[in-house]
Amino acid sequence: MTYHLDPELAAWAAALPKxxxxxxxxxxxGERQTVASLPGYEAGNKLLVTDQVITGSPDVAVRTYVRAAEGDDTRPRPxxxxxxxxxxVFGGVHSMEPRARMLADLTGILVVAVEYRLAPEHPYPAGLEDAFAVxxxxxxxxxxxxxxxxxxxGVWGESAGGGIAAALTLLTRDRSGPALAAQFLDAPTVDDRLATxxxxxxxxxxxxxxxxxxLSWEQYLGAAAAPGTAGVPLYAAPARAATADVAGLPLARVTTYDIDPTRDESLAYALKLMAAGVPTExxxxxxxFHLAHMIPGTGIGARMLADTVAAVRNTFGV
Known part of the structure; x- marks a missing residue:
């Protein structure tokens, strides 16, 4: 199939590691080296970036980002x-560092990046439970x-993190846990059936x-169920949820990309949210291509990031 990539992204495509x-x-x-080689975000405001551990069973490491000026402000913030x-199965808080800094800098909200446990060492539901604990x-x-x-x-997730974010909205509602105000799902991985x-x-x-x-789904699901079978829990693969299952979830912004294998499952999940009456954009x-905003110096990438900032500001009124 011929892919019609944005010219600036096409110039990068062949050089990206596989x-x-x-x-x-x-x-x-390889992911760590690639992320480390990309330009960092230069904040216009001084930021307080703090690593801490949320004690529990097990402990969960997080990294928080907030404007320094707001660090001593006692008014509650989003x-x-x-x-x-x-x-x-790979990545960490370092993976979202530039975008976490950007959102904290440009919106004034607090961003809490989660070092959730990875498969296959820690298959489902470990990562989801870490997110719920946070x-x-x-x-x-x-x-x-x-x-x-x-x-x-709110919860914001990219790719597999978007799938966990979608699952978190279901899990906390069904456990009568803390209510989420919004879900920002960026190319969410939500369907183990791989049939789109x-x-x-x-x-x-x-x-x-x-x-x-x-292999990603096999490693994530572990002993819970084989991918594509009837036993896969909807908290592992939110696309398994029926329309009635997603009714009452928080407002959603779903981002999709043209040349991306996860495109159609993300779109289908967004349409399911709409059908259930969830305010969805x-x-x-x-x-x-997938998460193309990670590529520095492109016009389309800058537009993606600006759109994300605008969506967060509009959602939280900041």
Whole structure:
């Protein structure tokens, strides 16, 4: 299939490293090196960036970002829980560092990036439970210590992190946990069945290759169920949820990319939210590949990031 990439992104496509989940150690190290080689975000405001551990069973490490000027401000502020991508098996808080800094700098909200446990060492539901533990902390003792408004906490996830973010909205509702005010799902990985048109036809694409998807889901699901079978829980693969299951979830912004195997499952999930009456916005980028905003110096990438900032500001009124 011929891909019609944005010209600036096309210039990068061939140079991007190819992840191969059959060699997970090399993939993890390659991702770290790639992220480290990209330009950082230069904040216009001084930021307080803090690493801490949320004690529990087990402990969960987080990195928080907030403007220094707001660090001593006791007025409650909105917060976003940030969940990185990486096919459920690689990545970390470092993966979202520039964008977490950007959102804290330009919106004044608190961003909490989660170092959730990765498969295959820690398969489902480990990463999801880590995210839920952070939400409980942030809406409880963390809200007081960090001056967070517990009624204005959202979740933001990229790729696999977007899938966990979608699952978190379901899980906290069904457990009568802290309510989330919004979900920002960026190319969310939500469907283990791998049967969509984009997953079947968009192969060899930059940033995420559909060839990695079967192994990603196998490693994430572990002993819970085989991918594609009836036993896969909807908290693992939110696309499994019926329309009635997603009714009452928080407002959503779903970002999709034209040349991306996860495109159609993300769009289908957004449409399901709409059908259930969830206020939902879809932002689709023509000529773009998976998480193309990570590529520095492109006009389309700058527009994507500006759109994200605007969506967060509009959602939280900041």
């Amino acid at each position: 992840a191969d989940l059959r060699d997970l150690s090399a993939t993890r190290e 917060a976003l829980i940030a969940l990185h991508g990486g096919g459920f 939400l409980q902390w942030l809406a409880g003792s963390g809200a007081e210590s960090l001056s967070v408004d517990p009624e204005r906490i 048109h984009s997953m079947r036809t968009l192969t060899g694409t930059p940033m995420w290759d559909a060839a990695n998807s079967p 879809i932002q689709h980028y023509r000529g773009a």
